[in-house]
Amino acid sequence: MAATWPVLPQLVVYSKETLNDEPTMQLRTDVTTRAEQVAYLAGALDGLYAGPAIPSPIRGGRRAALRRLRAFDARGYARTRNDVAKRGVSVLSPYLRHGVLTLAEVRDSILSRFGHTPDTEKFVNELAWRAFWQLVYAQLGDRIQHDLEPAKHRSRAPRRQLPPEVAAASTGLVCIDESLRELYTTGYMHNHARMWVAAYLQHWLGVDWREGAELFYRHLLDGDPASNSLSWQWVGSTFSHKPYIFNRHNVERFSDGAFCARCPLAAGGCPFDDSYENLAQRLFGVSLAELEGRR
Amino acid sequence: MSSAIVWLHGDSLSPTDPALLANPAAPAIFVFDEPFLAAAQLSFKRLFFLYECALEAIAGRTGSIRRGVVVEEVRAFAAEQQATAVHVTASVAPRFRQYVAELRAAGLQVVMHEPPAFVTWRGEPPRRFSAFWRRVAAEALRPTGTGPVLPAEHEVE
Ligand SMILES: Cc1cc2nc3c(=O)[nH]c(=O)nc-3n(C[C@H](O)[C@H](O)[C@H](O)COP(=O)(O)OP(=O)(O)OC[C@H]3O[C@@H](n4cnc5c(N)ncnc54)[C@H](O)[C@@H]3O)c2cc1C
Numbered sequence: 001m002a003a004t005w006p007v008l009p010q011l012v013v014y015s016k017e018t019l020n021d022e023p024t025m026q027l028r029t030d031v032t033t034r035a036e037q038v039a040y041l042a043g044a045l046d047g048l049y050a051g052p053a054i055p056s057p058i059r060g061g062r063r064a065a066l067r068r069l070r071a072f073d074a075r076g077y078a079r080t081r082n083d084v085a086k087r088g089v090s091v092l093s094p095y096l097r098h099g100v101l102t103l104a105e106v107r108d109s110i111l112s113r114f115g116h117t118p119d120t121e122k123f124v125n126e127l128a129w130r131a132f133w134q135l136v137y138a139q140l141g142d143r144i145q146h147d148l149e150p151a152k153h154r155s156r157a158p159r160r161q162l163p164p165e166v167a168a169a170s171t172g173l174v175c176i177d178e179s180l181r182e183l184y185t186t187g188y189m190h191n192h193a194r195m196w197v198a199a200y201l202q203h204w205l206g207v208d209w210r211e212g213a214e215l216f217y218r219h220l221l222d223g224d225p226a227s228n229s230l231s232w233q234w235v236g237s238t239f240s241h242k243p244y245i246f247n248r249h250n251v252e253r254f255s256d257g258a259f260c261a262r263c264p265l266a267a268g269g270c271p272f273d274d275s276y277e278n279l280a281q282r283l284f285g286v287s288l289a290e291l292e293g294r295r
Numbered sequence: 296m297s298s299a300i301v302w303l304h305g306d307s308l309s310p311t312d313p314a315l316l317a318n319p320a321a322p323a324i325f326v327f328d329e330p331f332l333a334a335a336q337l338s339f340k341r342l343f344f345l346y347e348c349a350l351e352a353i354a355g356r357t358g359s360i361r362r363g364v365v366v367e368e369v370r371a372f373a374a375e376q377q378a379t380a381v382h383v384t385a386s387v388a389p390r391f392r393q394y395v396a397e398l399r400a401a402g403l404q405v406v407m408h409e410p411p412a413f414v415t416w417r418g419e420p421p422r423r424f425s426a427f428w429r430r431v432a433a434e435a436l437r438p439t440g441t442g443p444v445l446p447a448e449h450e451v452e
Contacts, residue, residue, distance in 0.1 A: 024371060037346065037347075041343055044362065048327065048329065048332040048362065051338050055344075056340040056344060066445055069442075069445060098308045099308055099410065109442025124435050124436055125428060127413065132427045136420055149422075186340075187344070217335075218338055219338050221340060221341055223341065226387075240423075
């Protein structure tokens with residue numbers, strides 16, 4: 001992305017009581033409007049971030065977290081959570097990741113307001129994924145940044161580095177580019193879109209999962225070493241029993257057809273437009289049954 | 296003057312942080328980890344989100360948000376506040392454990408607070424989520440309260 005942030009004056013306050021001779025940089029805590037805070041922080045943290053100094057529409061802080069929790073309607077979650085267009089999801093992940101909300105209090109709030117239903121049970125099950133990845137991280141530490149198991153199947157795509165079109169959200173595939181654009185502009189991406197992008201980068205393009213994980217981590221407000229790296233490994237089958245793949249039918253079904261309707265490749269050349277059987281052969285050189293470990 | 300400060304980090308950046316709640320009058324500090332961030336080059340969105348969280352977390356008490364080397368800044372802040380104890384909420388991140396060890400090596404007393412558990416778990420986790428879920432589902436689906444008090448409907452952004 002273009003690095004076009006404005007040059008702002010550094011507002012440095014030096015404190016005399018530091019233990020060494022290095023100047024301490026105290027950040028101001030009295031800047032009032034969000035726009036002024038953005039301009040201020042852009043200068044104060046100069047050198048510590050990449051890209052433009054534009055905030056996410058998702059606000060930080062406990063008050064915003066509680067508003068988001070109140071606004072989330074869990075009814076229908078089980079049916080709509082996978083749909084990137086319907087958005088039946090909570091968008092609570094940035095707050096959960098930074099401890100602004102705890103898994104326990106979100107669970108308690110949802111169960112007490114919506115009762116025990118298939119929707120709320122599915123939601124609590126999703127919360128448990130985060131708890132699970134955290135336990136794995138507590139056990140393994142930085143080892144989660146390496147393959148935890150041998151890949152069950154490896155893509156036949158030649159290994160390559162992250163292509164510049166991915167960083168620019170200009171692969172020409174509308175489903176991928178729209179998902180990346182959302183990531184770059186808001187710091188959020190829907191779970192199903194994360195799975196598509198992670199599978200596309202690893203299995204179609206031959207990009208190492210660490211590079212993809214690093215890209216996500218740099219942009220996600222909820223970027224978390226455990227949830228991110230372990231999900232990439234889950235897609236790649238180094239922490240699951242099979243690689244995750246998807247096809248055009250899956251994209252159309254879970255995006256209301258909106259991406260494909262606008263995609264120039266919909267009429268021909270879509271790399272996802274195939275049966276799972278053929279994709280297993282094309283990408284991994286095995287039958288679908290073999291890919292899924294059924295044979 | 297106080298004998299304890301609270302150190303806030305990115306895994307527990309809330310006014311309801313357990314270390315903060317246990318020390319209602321203690322000064323609190325959050326540090327943007329300069330060496331880590333200089334290398335990671337995260338997007339501004341993430342750092343601004345943290346800043347908004349930190350501002351709310353320290354509101355109403357003596358608070359400091361800094362950029363620098365975390366352990367040095369926490370030590371400096373403790374010295375400024377004439378505190379010998381640092382209260383902090385535990386995190387599973389390896390970097391967190393390292394910083395705690397460095398603070399202790401520097402002679403500070405580090406008091407660890409546990410974040411509220413979602414489910415109780417002892418020992419190693421299984422290799423697959425399905426095995427984990429089978430063992431925790433009943434507990435995970437049992438509420439421990441009614442959750443936080445939510446803002447009124449009219450209170451919008
Ligand atoms: C490649 C890839 C990378 C990911 N990276 C991250 C990451 O860095 N940080 C992160 O928090 N999640 C990550 N996830 C998991 C998931 O995509 C997000 O947690 C979810 O999209 C957050 O949106 P939400 O709050 O609207 O979810 P909801 O559906 O409303 O779920 C509620 C909460 O449950 C938790 N949760 C739900 N699904 C998962 C999951 N599969 N794994 C872990 N926790 C989950 C989250 O805390 C989430 O906020 C990743 C998934 C994939 C496939």
